[in-house]
Amino acid sequence: MTTTQTAMEGVAGKALPVVVGKSDTKPTWCPGCGDYGVVAAVERALKTLAIPSHEVFIVSGIGCSSNLPHFLSSYGFHSIHGRALPVASGAKLANHALTVIATGGDGDGYGIGGGHFIHSMRRNLDITYIVMNNEIYGLTTGQASPTSEMGHKTKSTPLGVIERPINPIALALAAGATYVSRGFSGDVKHLGDLIANGIKHRGFSLVDVLSPCVTYNKINTFDYFRQRLYKLEGSAHDPSNLVSAFEKAQEWGPKIPIGLFYQTDRPTYEELEPALRNGPLVQQPGGLRGKEHLLDEFV
């Protein structure tokens, strides 16, 4: 931190919590929404890691779940539908000292933002991406989402969905994500640990969260998941084994695994980017003063 910023401490006239807590804005989600568990888990993770609130930047897209940044006391950016990851990526490249978290829903991340999802994973910027996956479009009052199961009757599919749902875990493994996990918003402690470990992980972390929509998805409910979920941590699965991770990613039925599917160590994009070798871009000077030699190439 520069001396200017140290001098600015507290001058905004309102004491901010040192670490991220709840903001003054109360969540506007439906009573019982799974996303309450997610915001609680994010808060819990950030408190565990004790990251100063001004160094946390949470970027979201559009949808019910994308309101999340408003409910926490960090810096935030509530962007447009599907674009949380590119906005987060630009911010991370501009200031890689920040803890950058991207959040959104399954429609936002796996539907309209699907292209960014794949490329962000192979890029391996040190960003944690939390997808609140409720297998439905909630804010638009209940249409099929990219993760809605075959046969699911929604307002847009009154006879049932006739295309296979995306498998975000398998997709993330194939795209090269270096931390691939799935949590459940009904288990805040476990989810908080997954998020904290994702933030600690150096590289792109996916935390796909089964986060039931209590209003528009009457199939994938809290009870539905409680009957099926088991934790990978207690199983024989080795999260360093990509083949085993792919196998676990295919499990969806009577038994659904949550926990860490895969983690590996690979250089991050910001480590490989030469322009960042002297530290965060925001700290570097710009401009061309004294660089008149650049004109020589045009002679």
Add this chain to the structure above:
Amino acid sequence: MTSFPDLGIRVGGAAGDGIATLGESFARLFTRNGYHAYGHTAYQSVIRGGHVWFHARGSAERAWSLGDGIDILYAYNEQTAEIHAPFLRKGGVLVHDPEKFKFPADRMPAGTRLVPVPALEMSRKYASDPILSGSAGMGAITFLAGFPFETLVGILKDNFGTKKQEILDQNLGTAEAGYKYVKERERPVERAFSPNRGAEKLLITGNQAIAMGAAAAGCQFLAQYPMTPASTVMHWMADHASSLGIVVKQAEDELAAINMAIGASHAGVRAMTATSGGGFSLMVEALGMAGMTETPLVVVNSQRTGPSTGLPTKTEQGDLDLMLGAGQGDFPRAILAPGDVSEAYHSTMEAFRLAEDWQTPVLLASDFGLSENFQSADRSDFPMDFVPPHLYAQAPPTTPGGFRRYMHTPSGVSPRAFPGQKGFNFVAGSDEHDEFGHLISDVKVGVPPAIEERRHMMEKRMRKLDGMRNAMKAPDLEGPANAQLTIVAWGSTAGAVRDALRELNSDGSKVNFLHISRVYPVKSIEVAKALVHTPKTLLVEANYTAKLGGLIRKETGIDLPNRLLKYDGEPFHPAEIVERARGVLAAGGH
């Protein structure tokens, strides 16, 4: 048609023949001998084959456009000769290799001649690759244009300097053979130049000037997806990114590119993206987000011939309405449209200044003609004395009750803070929000305090449009003050207009030029003043519906009935503007 030394060298062949390298080298013959130059590149959306050509114009006066005539035509194939030989000026030559094709003398325009050069034969002495034969042609043309062989030696050394010595030697040997062969048999063309007119000039494209201008303005982040004719902005940036400390991110698509730039700008660095119309269309939604979140952003839109994929390698000014209207709802924006390489550099710097001062997106409208063509320039056209203030080190002012990122102010501009700065945490949103950034779009919307807040927020943002209008310079009126005719144009069309103006005023006519290089917000009063004080007007635009004319009518109520509109993808030639202007001058009425 010009009264001053002016020489056109055109080379044409198939893609893969190395035509662009040859053409650029011809343009450098001029600039290295101190002449002004313009290099027009005409290629197709193919990597091999087809018909490509490059026109290098040299001039003792500023070469604003590719001009009107050919004095030396270097035809790699018969098709090139057939298409371009009719435009040879008196005293001109057609250079060709008889081994490739023979061209009947009776198909040459009067007063021109054929110059056969056995280029392939000369090159075979050194290597079997036919690409080498181009150097023989270059040698021949160096002599025909009136330049010493030494100028070409310097150019070839720079062209092949990074390759093996053997490659350079082969090219130098072939070039010398071509030069000597023609010197022994031919005389230079009638309009040949004298060498060493003055200090050597620079030769630079609009995109290179834009990229360099961005870097000079302090841009540290470029996210872009490749698209002709904007890609070379990224190429210059990428070449210098490591040494200048600029992050150049080739994004997965234009949606990512602009959103990355917004993220970077929001976090505290100056950021830009560049694209053409198709990519810009994809960026439209995010442009509105930059407006709503009040994030400074520079977007280069290098226009090409539309609609849709259109003619990817041809020019047009067809995106003005798109740029004016891009994004749902109202938010402030500025559109700048530089007319030449020097303006491209300065306009880009101005775009960054406007974006930063008014915290809103600024569009830099280029087009194929400006972006990809070469123009001569002087070092003084690209001053590098600006020291961009360090954004992240700046402390926002204190505000009671928490940080008001969107504080209501008389100018509409509110204090910025960046993630990482302690004590200013806020959430920016694409939803409507209050001064703190809190949403007023869901549980508060439609409730009286939120209705009032919405109105105040719109007015706050839109005040910045008036502020920008006041801060921006009025358009330049070039040429005599009291004219019989005022030509109106924007962007790179300025080049052919300026060439035409010189010609039109050489016979005593009084024609001037209202160059709208700052397109939006319109300086309505100044534009209206310039147009009501002139007896006649002529609007020159490269689109079908006279988009600038429409904007001027909307903003000033003034109709510009005389129009020269072009939408065939080809550049304006000065002669067609001269002809139309003379027609307007001769006709009655307005």
